[in-house]
Amino acid sequence: MIHYICRNGQQDTVVPFLCAAGDALRNTLRVTPYEDIFSRGTLAAGHLIFTDLDRLSGHELEAAHMVARSMRDAVPGVRVLNEPARSRQRYSLLTTLWKEGINPFRAARLDDTIPALRYPVFIRREDGAFGPETDLLYSEEELHDAIASLPARGLPLRGRIAVEYCAEKNADGHYRKYGAFRIADRILPQHIQFSRHWMVKQDTNVITPAFVAEEEQYIRHNPHEAELMSIFDRAHVEFGRIDYAFANGRLIVYEINSNPAFPHGNHRNGREHLRQEAGRRLVEALMEADAPLTTTGTVRCFPHGAAVQTSPAGARAPRRIFQMVGKSALLDRAIALYWTAVPESFRRMIPAELKKSAMYMLSWLVMREPG
Known part of the structure; x- marks a missing residue:
């Protein structure tokens, strides 16, 4: 089992992907909020993927490090992706890449x-x-x-x-921004976004048959794999999506997002097959990262010196649409309902800031303590 650890209210990046994956990840990936771990002080034995590290305070980063250390001490062979005490965040990453001559900005x-x-x-x-x-x-x-x-x-x-600012248009007059995941030891291309606007985002993306074909070649051939792995290693990041481009013939890095939006194939824009192919590869990489562990049970995360309460070998978590803990299951079901029941044409009309505010409010209502 792998714990995908994120902030409450930030599960919408991964929940649609889990909906699309269905049984494939049902007993592999469990979305676990930091808030649950910090309040309970325990966590089921499993591999760890730390995300949203840029959204944690200094004290919370130290607490997340204690969780990683406790899991390592208690569970031989456990994998920890994105060590909280080592992973570089945006400013540190950009400064490091500039000083090392990788980025020209x-x-x-x-x-x-x-x-x-x-x-x-x-x-x-x-x-x-x-x-x-x-x-x-x-x-x-x-x-x-x-x-x-x-x-x-x-x-x-x-x-x-x-x-x-550093970017350049291709001969066809469009900027290109590439996005590729790293999961453990694998680099997995997700997409290319094309835009005539200097700020290349989903809502400025231009889609043509030629661009779809170019994106398909990118996903199939993974042309920048070695260079991207080197940059992830410099950042001490083993899980996330790197956003990058090319300027003056060199690869330049904009950011590494530790809690990126996974491809899920819900968009009907002629690229669904590419989202599905990228998603299939991500499922395979996550299943591969979920190496069997000989230790089961519950790990005490605080203080140091975690103890494991053993459970019968081979015990499996109950089959649920999401393997969540505590109240957060209700939150993720609400997110899943939004993605499956609300038409895409309507979702696109809702401003991003309004959707994010609604997510924070829903998270507060579901996760708050009584009284």
């Missing part, structure tokens, strides 16, 4: 002394996957004006960075 924290930057730049949060919060800024004066406007928008400087 860098980032600067807004609440620190800002060095001389190469323009244009844009402002974004260090954590999360919400994308740029400004248009491209073409001078130091524009950057200072944008920074000065943040407090009035209710946006603190802390946790925000200015990033030097």
Whole structure:
């Protein structure tokens, strides 16, 4: 069994994928919120995938490290993907790649002394996957004006960075952004997004038969596998999706998302077969990562020196649509109902911020303690 550990309210990245996978992952992947582990102090023996590390406070990162250490001490042969104390987050990753000459661009924290930057730049949060919060800024004066406007928008400087913009269009006039997963020892291409807009996101993606064919070749042949694995290793990240592009003939990295949206084939845009193929490979990689363990039972995560309460060898978790723990099963069922019952045409009309706010509210209602 593998614990997919994420923040409450962030399960929507993986739940549609689990719905599509059905029986294939029913006894393999269990979505487990940090909040459950921190409040109970115990966790069933199993491999660990830590996600949403950028959304944890310093104290929570230390607690997550204790969970990893306790599981390792108690369960021989357990795999821990994304060590909480080692995995680089966005700012650290971009700074490291710039210093090592892999990326030709860098980032600067807004609440620190800002060095001389190469323009244009844009402002974004260090954590999360919400994308740029400004248009491209073409001078130091524009950057200072944008920074000065943040407090009035209710946006603190802390946790925000200015990033030097780096991208280039192909001869066909489109930007390309590639996305590939790493699961343990495997690199798995997910998609290419094509756009005429400098900010390449799902809602600016252009789909043509030629682009679909190009994306299919990318998924089938995995052309950047070795280079991507090297970058993941530099980041100390064993699970996540890397978003990257090419500029001046070199591979450049934008981010590694530890809790990315999995492909699930629900979009009807001529690329469903590619999402299904990418999803099939991810299922295979997760099943491969779920190596058998000789230890079963419950691990005490706090304090150090975990003990295991043994259970009969070969005992299996009950067959449920999601292997969740506690109240979070209800939350994931609600997410699953949304993805299966709400038509895609309607889902696309709902602003992303509204969907995220609804997710946080639902999470609070389901997971809050009485009184």
